Amino acid sequence: MRVIDExxxxxxxxxxxxxxxxxxxxxxxxxxxxxxxxxxLVDQLVACARAQGLRVGVVAVDPTSPYTGGAILGDRIRMxxxxxxxxxxxxxxxxxxxxxxxxxxxxxxxxxxxxxGFDLIIVETVGVGQDxxxxxxxxxxxxxxxxxxLGDDIQAxxxxxxxxxxxxxxxxxxxxxxxAAVADLQQMIALGGxxxxxxxxxxxxxxxxxxxxxxxxxxxxxxxxxxWEPLIIKTVASQGAGVDELLAACTAHAKALDESGEGAQRAxxxxxxxxxxxxxxxxxxxxxxxxxxxxxxxxxxxxAGETDAYSAAIDLLGRALRPAEAAS
Ligand SMILES: Nc1nc2c(ncn2[C@@H]2O[C@H](COP(=O)(O)OP(=O)(O)OP(=O)(O)O)[C@@H](O)[C@H]2O)c(=O)[nH]1
Ligand SMILES: [Mg+2]
Numbered sequence: 001m002r003v004i005d006e007x008x009x010x011x012x013x014x015x016x017x018x019x020x021x022x023x024x025x026x027x028x029x030x031x032x033x034x035x036x037x038x039x040x041l042v043d044q045l046v047a048c049a050r051a052q053g054l055r056v057g058v059v060a061v062d063p064t065s066p067y068t069g070g071a072i073l074g075d076r077i078r079m080x081x082x083x084x085x086x087x088x089x090x091x092x093x094x095x096x097x098x099x100x101x102x103x104x105x106x107x108x109x110x111x112x113x114x115x116x117g118f119d120l121i122i123v124e125t126v127g128v129g130q131d132x133x134x135x136x137x138x139x140x141x142x143x144x145x146x147x148x149x150l151g152d153d154i155q156a157x158x159x160x161x162x163x164x165x166x167x168x169x170x171x172x173x174x175x176x177x178x179x180a181a182v183a184d185l186q187q188m189i190a191l192g193g194x195x196x197x198x199x200x201x202x203x204x205x206x207x208x209x210x211x212x213x214x215x216x217x218x219x220x221x222x223x224x225x226x227x228w229e230p231l232i233i234k235t236v237a238s239q240g241a242g243v244d245e246l247l248a249a250c251t252a253h254a255k256a257l258d259e260s261g262e263g264a265q266r267a268x269x270x271x272x273x274x275x276x277x278x279x280x281x282x283x284x285x286x287x288x289x290x291x292x293x294x295x296x297x298x299x300x301x302x303x304a305g306e307t308d309a310y311s312a313a314i315d316l317l318g319r320a321l322r323p324a325e326a327a328s
Pocket of ligand 2: 038039040124
Protein backbone atom coordinates (compact mmCIF):
# COMPACT_ATOMS: atom_id res chain seq x y z
CA MET A 1 0.00 0.00 0.00
CA ARG A 2 2.93 2.34 0.53
CA VAL A 3 3.69 2.11 -3.15
CA ILE A 4 0.13 3.16 -3.86
CA ASP A 5 0.60 6.27 -1.77
CA GLU A 6 3.90 7.25 -3.27
CA UNK A 7 2.98 7.25 -6.94
CA UNK A 8 5.62 7.27 -9.61
CA UNK A 9 6.47 4.62 -12.16
CA UNK A 10 6.51 1.73 -9.70
CA UNK A 11 3.02 2.68 -8.56
CA UNK A 12 1.83 2.89 -12.11
CA UNK A 13 3.21 -0.52 -13.05
CA UNK A 14 1.65 -2.14 -10.02
CA UNK A 15 -1.78 -0.66 -10.72
CA UNK A 16 -1.48 -1.70 -14.32
CA UNK A 17 -0.69 -5.25 -13.34
CA UNK A 18 -3.55 -5.41 -10.85
CA UNK A 19 -6.24 -3.64 -12.87
CA UNK A 20 -7.25 -6.66 -14.98
CA UNK A 21 -8.10 -8.55 -11.78
CA UNK A 22 -10.36 -5.79 -10.49
CA UNK A 23 -13.96 -5.04 -11.40
CA UNK A 24 -15.81 -7.62 -9.37
CA UNK A 25 -16.17 -5.86 -6.01
CA UNK A 26 -19.24 -3.93 -5.00
CA UNK A 27 -18.38 -0.43 -3.86
CA UNK A 28 -20.57 1.43 -1.39
CA UNK A 29 -19.83 5.05 -0.55
CA UNK A 30 -20.85 6.43 2.83
CA UNK A 31 -20.91 10.18 3.14
CA UNK A 32 -22.52 12.80 5.34
CA UNK A 33 -21.79 15.64 7.68
CA UNK A 34 -19.01 15.38 10.28
CA UNK A 35 -19.98 13.33 13.31
CA UNK A 36 -23.15 11.91 11.74
CA UNK A 37 -22.01 8.43 12.75
CA UNK A 38 -20.51 7.27 9.47
CA UNK A 39 -17.62 5.30 10.97
CA UNK A 40 -19.88 3.69 13.53
CA LEU A 41 -22.24 2.68 10.73
CA VAL A 42 -19.39 1.36 8.61
CA ASP A 43 -18.19 -0.73 11.53
CA GLN A 44 -21.68 -2.23 11.83
CA LEU A 45 -22.02 -2.74 8.09
CA VAL A 46 -18.71 -4.61 8.11
CA ALA A 47 -20.06 -6.90 10.84
CA CYS A 48 -23.25 -7.54 8.81
CA ALA A 49 -21.35 -8.24 5.63
CA ARG A 50 -18.92 -10.54 7.45
CA ALA A 51 -21.89 -12.46 8.84
CA GLN A 52 -22.93 -13.00 5.21
CA GLY A 53 -19.47 -14.37 4.48
CA LEU A 54 -18.29 -11.40 2.45
CA ARG A 55 -14.72 -10.10 2.57
CA VAL A 56 -14.83 -6.40 3.23
CA GLY A 57 -12.43 -3.57 2.49
CA VAL A 58 -12.86 -0.16 4.09
CA VAL A 59 -11.34 3.06 2.80
CA ALA A 60 -11.78 5.91 5.26
CA VAL A 61 -10.99 9.30 3.83
CA ASP A 62 -10.07 11.71 6.59
CA PRO A 63 -11.84 15.00 6.49
CA THR A 64 -10.09 18.01 5.00
CA SER A 65 -12.31 20.24 7.04
CA PRO A 66 -11.42 21.69 10.41
CA TYR A 67 -14.66 20.29 11.84
CA THR A 68 -13.07 17.14 13.23
CA GLY A 69 -9.64 16.24 14.44
CA GLY A 70 -7.87 12.95 14.85
CA ALA A 71 -10.10 11.12 12.44
CA ILE A 72 -7.60 8.37 11.77
CA LEU A 73 -7.44 7.44 15.40
CA GLY A 74 -11.19 7.83 15.75
CA ASP A 75 -11.90 5.53 12.84
CA ARG A 76 -9.41 2.97 14.13
CA ILE A 77 -11.05 2.92 17.51
CA ARG A 78 -14.51 2.60 16.04
CA MET A 79 -13.53 -0.23 13.74
CA UNK A 80 -10.87 -1.91 15.86
CA UNK A 81 -12.86 -5.04 16.60
CA UNK A 82 -12.28 -6.05 12.96
CA UNK A 83 -8.51 -5.65 13.13
CA UNK A 84 -7.72 -9.30 13.70
CA UNK A 85 -10.18 -10.45 11.05
CA UNK A 86 -8.37 -11.43 7.86
CA UNK A 87 -11.54 -10.89 5.88
CA UNK A 88 -11.43 -7.19 6.69
CA UNK A 89 -8.94 -4.61 5.52
CA UNK A 90 -9.19 -1.04 6.75
CA UNK A 91 -7.23 1.78 5.22
CA UNK A 92 -7.26 5.48 6.05
CA UNK A 93 -6.30 8.02 3.41
CA UNK A 94 -5.10 11.38 4.59
CA UNK A 95 -6.42 14.31 2.66
CA UNK A 96 -3.66 16.75 3.41
CA UNK A 97 -1.11 17.24 0.70
CA UNK A 98 -3.06 15.48 -1.98
CA UNK A 99 -4.23 18.62 -3.73
CA UNK A 100 -7.12 17.15 -5.61
CA UNK A 101 -5.43 13.81 -6.19
CA UNK A 102 -7.45 12.28 -3.44
CA UNK A 103 -10.10 10.71 -5.58
CA UNK A 104 -7.35 9.14 -7.64
CA UNK A 105 -5.73 7.72 -4.51
CA UNK A 106 -9.07 6.39 -3.34
CA UNK A 107 -9.72 4.89 -6.76
CA UNK A 108 -6.32 3.21 -6.68
CA UNK A 109 -6.86 1.72 -3.24
CA UNK A 110 -10.26 0.44 -4.40
CA UNK A 111 -8.59 -1.17 -7.40
CA UNK A 112 -6.02 -2.91 -5.19
CA UNK A 113 -8.64 -4.21 -2.75
CA UNK A 114 -10.89 -5.27 -5.61
CA UNK A 115 -8.06 -7.15 -7.30
CA UNK A 116 -7.19 -8.76 -3.95
CA GLY A 117 -10.63 -10.35 -3.95
CA PHE A 118 -12.58 -8.25 -1.47
CA ASP A 119 -16.28 -8.65 -2.26
CA LEU A 120 -17.48 -5.41 -0.74
CA ILE A 121 -15.58 -2.16 -0.45
CA ILE A 122 -16.95 0.62 1.72
CA VAL A 123 -15.61 4.14 1.27
CA GLU A 124 -16.26 6.65 4.04
CA THR A 125 -15.95 10.35 3.26
CA VAL A 126 -17.12 13.50 4.94
CA GLY A 127 -19.58 15.17 2.62
CA VAL A 128 -18.26 18.68 2.73
CA GLY A 129 -16.24 19.35 -0.40
CA GLN A 130 -15.98 18.67 -4.09
CA ASP A 131 -13.29 16.08 -3.49
CA UNK A 132 -15.64 14.19 -1.25
CA UNK A 133 -18.41 14.27 -3.81
CA UNK A 134 -16.02 12.89 -6.39
CA UNK A 135 -15.00 10.10 -4.07
CA UNK A 136 -18.61 9.23 -3.37
CA UNK A 137 -19.03 8.88 -7.09
CA UNK A 138 -16.45 6.12 -7.20
CA UNK A 139 -19.13 4.01 -5.59
CA UNK A 140 -21.94 2.15 -7.32
CA UNK A 141 -24.21 2.93 -4.37
CA UNK A 142 -23.94 6.06 -2.27
CA UNK A 143 -25.38 6.24 1.22
CA UNK A 144 -25.87 9.72 2.66
CA UNK A 145 -25.98 9.73 6.45
CA UNK A 146 -28.06 12.41 8.12
CA UNK A 147 -29.16 12.86 11.72
CA UNK A 148 -32.32 14.15 13.38
CA UNK A 149 -32.45 17.90 13.55
CA LEU A 150 -32.08 17.92 9.83
CA GLY A 151 -32.49 21.69 9.77
CA ASP A 152 -28.77 22.08 10.39
CA ASP A 153 -27.86 19.66 7.68
CA ILE A 154 -30.24 20.88 5.08
CA GLN A 155 -27.77 23.27 3.46
CA ALA A 156 -25.15 20.56 3.20
CA UNK A 157 -27.68 18.24 1.66
CA UNK A 158 -28.86 20.82 -0.82
CA UNK A 159 -25.31 21.58 -1.84
CA UNK A 160 -25.13 18.59 -4.09
CA UNK A 161 -25.44 15.71 -1.68
CA UNK A 162 -29.08 15.07 -2.41
CA UNK A 163 -28.32 14.32 -6.00
CA UNK A 164 -25.76 11.65 -5.20
CA UNK A 165 -27.85 9.82 -2.58
CA UNK A 166 -29.09 6.37 -3.56
CA UNK A 167 -29.96 5.56 0.02
CA UNK A 168 -30.39 7.82 3.04
CA UNK A 169 -29.53 6.61 6.54
CA UNK A 170 -31.24 8.65 9.20
CA UNK A 171 -28.77 7.74 11.93
CA UNK A 172 -29.02 8.48 15.66
CA UNK A 173 -32.67 7.54 15.33
CA UNK A 174 -32.59 7.02 19.10
CA UNK A 175 -32.75 10.80 19.36
CA UNK A 176 -35.95 12.77 19.01
CA UNK A 177 -36.91 14.00 15.57
CA UNK A 178 -35.98 10.95 13.52
CA UNK A 179 -39.44 10.60 11.99
CA ALA A 180 -39.51 14.30 11.22
CA ALA A 181 -36.14 13.94 9.48
CA VAL A 182 -37.53 11.06 7.41
CA ALA A 183 -40.54 13.19 6.47
CA ASP A 184 -38.26 16.13 5.57
CA LEU A 185 -36.19 13.90 3.34
CA GLN A 186 -39.27 12.45 1.68
CA GLN A 187 -40.46 15.93 0.93
CA MET A 188 -37.06 17.02 -0.33
CA ILE A 189 -36.90 14.02 -2.61
CA ALA A 190 -40.38 14.71 -3.91
CA LEU A 191 -39.84 18.43 -4.42
CA GLY A 192 -36.16 18.65 -5.15
CA GLY A 193 -35.76 15.42 -7.02
CA UNK A 194 -36.84 16.85 -10.30
CA UNK A 195 -34.31 19.68 -10.06
CA UNK A 196 -31.48 17.85 -8.37
CA UNK A 197 -31.49 14.90 -10.70
CA UNK A 198 -32.04 16.82 -13.92
CA UNK A 199 -29.15 16.04 -16.20
CA UNK A 200 -26.91 14.67 -13.49
CA UNK A 201 -27.57 11.05 -14.23
CA UNK A 202 -28.91 10.71 -17.71
CA UNK A 203 -30.88 7.49 -17.67
CA UNK A 204 -31.43 7.70 -13.96
CA UNK A 205 -35.06 7.78 -13.22
CA UNK A 206 -36.91 10.39 -15.19
CA UNK A 207 -37.69 12.54 -12.21
CA UNK A 208 -39.74 14.72 -14.52
CA UNK A 209 -42.82 14.28 -12.39
CA UNK A 210 -43.48 16.46 -9.40
CA UNK A 211 -46.13 18.64 -7.93
CA UNK A 212 -48.87 17.48 -5.66
CA UNK A 213 -49.02 13.97 -7.03
CA UNK A 214 -45.40 13.44 -6.07
CA UNK A 215 -45.88 14.73 -2.53
CA UNK A 216 -48.96 12.57 -2.05
CA UNK A 217 -47.45 9.40 -3.33
CA UNK A 218 -47.33 6.76 -0.65
CA UNK A 219 -44.08 4.96 -1.39
CA UNK A 220 -40.85 5.94 0.31
CA UNK A 221 -38.41 5.21 -2.41
CA UNK A 222 -36.82 2.16 -3.90
CA UNK A 223 -37.60 0.92 -7.35
CA UNK A 224 -40.69 2.73 -8.60
CA UNK A 225 -42.17 2.93 -12.07
CA UNK A 226 -40.12 6.08 -12.47
CA UNK A 227 -36.90 4.28 -11.68
CA TRP A 228 -34.84 4.32 -8.49
CA GLU A 229 -35.72 6.81 -5.79
CA PRO A 230 -33.62 7.05 -2.64
CA LEU A 231 -34.62 4.63 0.10
CA ILE A 232 -34.67 6.10 3.59
CA ILE A 233 -33.58 3.82 6.43
CA LYS A 234 -33.56 4.74 10.11
CA THR A 235 -30.50 3.48 11.98
CA VAL A 236 -28.99 3.56 15.44
CA ALA A 237 -25.42 2.74 14.53
CA SER A 238 -24.20 2.74 18.11
CA GLN A 239 -26.57 -0.17 18.82
CA GLY A 240 -26.47 -1.82 15.42
CA ALA A 241 -30.17 -1.18 14.81
CA GLY A 242 -31.36 -0.84 11.23
CA VAL A 243 -27.98 -1.84 9.84
CA ASP A 244 -29.21 -5.08 8.24
CA GLU A 245 -31.95 -3.04 6.58
CA LEU A 246 -29.38 -0.51 5.39
CA LEU A 247 -27.22 -3.18 3.81
CA ALA A 248 -30.35 -4.73 2.26
CA ALA A 249 -31.29 -1.32 0.82
CA CYS A 250 -27.84 -1.05 -0.76
CA THR A 251 -28.22 -4.53 -2.19
CA ALA A 252 -31.65 -3.65 -3.56
CA HIS A 253 -30.14 -0.59 -5.20
CA ALA A 254 -27.31 -2.62 -6.74
CA LYS A 255 -29.86 -5.12 -8.06
CA ALA A 256 -32.06 -2.37 -9.53
CA LEU A 257 -29.01 -0.84 -11.23
CA ASP A 258 -27.99 -4.17 -12.69
CA GLU A 259 -31.45 -4.97 -13.97
CA SER A 260 -32.07 -1.59 -15.59
CA GLY A 261 -28.68 -1.48 -17.25
CA GLU A 262 -27.92 1.76 -15.45
CA GLY A 263 -25.27 0.02 -13.39
CA ALA A 264 -23.30 -0.79 -16.51
CA GLN A 265 -23.77 2.75 -17.74
CA ARG A 266 -22.51 4.25 -14.48
CA ALA A 267 -19.56 1.87 -14.48
CA UNK A 268 -18.71 2.98 -18.01
CA UNK A 269 -18.91 6.60 -16.86
CA UNK A 270 -16.58 5.88 -13.95
CA UNK A 271 -14.09 4.18 -16.25
CA UNK A 272 -14.19 7.13 -18.63
CA UNK A 273 -13.67 9.59 -15.80
CA UNK A 274 -10.79 7.56 -14.48
CA UNK A 275 -9.15 7.43 -17.89
CA UNK A 276 -9.47 11.18 -18.46
CA UNK A 277 -8.13 12.04 -14.98
CA UNK A 278 -5.27 9.62 -15.32
CA UNK A 279 -4.38 10.90 -18.74
CA UNK A 280 -4.27 14.50 -17.56
CA UNK A 281 -2.20 13.53 -14.51
CA UNK A 282 0.23 11.57 -16.64
CA UNK A 283 0.54 14.34 -19.20
CA UNK A 284 1.34 16.82 -16.47
CA UNK A 285 3.83 14.42 -14.92
CA UNK A 286 5.51 13.83 -18.24
CA UNK A 287 5.82 17.49 -19.07
CA UNK A 288 7.05 18.59 -15.66
CA UNK A 289 9.28 15.60 -14.95
CA UNK A 290 11.28 16.10 -18.13
CA UNK A 291 12.30 19.60 -17.08
CA UNK A 292 13.19 20.44 -20.64
CA UNK A 293 14.76 23.76 -21.47
CA UNK A 294 11.46 24.95 -22.90
CA UNK A 295 9.61 23.92 -19.73
CA UNK A 296 12.03 25.88 -17.59
CA UNK A 297 11.86 28.84 -19.94
CA UNK A 298 8.03 28.81 -19.99
CA UNK A 299 7.99 28.66 -16.21
CA UNK A 300 10.50 31.50 -15.91
CA UNK A 301 8.68 33.72 -18.41
CA UNK A 302 5.33 33.09 -16.71
CA UNK A 303 6.73 33.89 -13.28
CA ALA A 304 8.36 37.04 -14.62
CA GLY A 305 5.07 38.11 -16.17
CA GLU A 306 6.68 38.18 -19.63
CA THR A 307 4.10 35.78 -20.98
CA ASP A 308 0.63 34.84 -19.81
CA ALA A 309 -0.18 31.41 -18.42
CA TYR A 310 -2.39 30.48 -21.39
CA SER A 311 0.26 31.19 -24.01
CA ALA A 312 2.96 29.50 -21.97
CA ALA A 313 0.94 26.35 -21.36
CA ILE A 314 -0.45 26.05 -24.88
CA ASP A 315 2.94 26.62 -26.52
CA LEU A 316 4.69 24.24 -24.18
CA LEU A 317 2.15 21.50 -24.75
CA GLY A 318 2.53 21.95 -28.48
CA ARG A 319 6.28 21.46 -28.10
CA ALA A 320 6.01 18.61 -25.63
CA LEU A 321 3.81 16.62 -27.98
CA ARG A 322 6.38 16.96 -30.74
CA PRO A 323 8.50 13.80 -30.69
CA ALA A 324 11.81 15.60 -31.42
CA GLU A 325 11.87 17.50 -28.17
CA ALA A 326 10.23 14.74 -26.16
CA ALA A 327 13.30 12.67 -26.88
CA SER A 328 15.73 15.41 -25.88
N1 LIG B 1 -26.88 8.55 20.06
C1 LIG B 1 -26.23 8.03 19.03
N2 LIG B 1 -24.93 8.30 18.88
C2 LIG B 1 -24.30 7.75 17.81
C3 LIG B 1 -24.95 6.92 16.90
N3 LIG B 1 -24.06 6.54 15.96
C4 LIG B 1 -22.90 7.12 16.26
N4 LIG B 1 -23.01 7.85 17.39
C5 LIG B 1 -21.97 8.63 18.07
O1 LIG B 1 -21.67 9.77 17.27
C6 LIG B 1 -20.28 10.11 17.39
C7 LIG B 1 -19.67 10.25 16.02
O2 LIG B 1 -19.63 8.99 15.42
P1 LIG B 1 -18.67 8.64 14.21
O3 LIG B 1 -19.02 7.28 13.75
O4 LIG B 1 -17.26 8.91 14.54
O5 LIG B 1 -19.13 9.72 13.16
P2 LIG B 1 -18.48 10.07 11.75
O6 LIG B 1 -19.59 10.53 10.89
O7 LIG B 1 -17.66 8.93 11.26
O8 LIG B 1 -17.53 11.27 12.14
P3 LIG B 1 -16.36 11.92 11.25
O9 LIG B 1 -15.67 10.81 10.50
O10 LIG B 1 -15.48 12.58 12.24
O11 LIG B 1 -17.04 12.90 10.35
C8 LIG B 1 -19.65 9.03 18.23
O12 LIG B 1 -19.55 9.49 19.53
C9 LIG B 1 -20.65 7.88 18.13
O13 LIG B 1 -20.61 7.05 19.25
C10 LIG B 1 -26.34 6.65 17.10
O14 LIG B 1 -27.01 5.94 16.34
N5 LIG B 1 -26.93 7.22 18.19
MG1 LIG C 1 -15.63 8.87 10.61
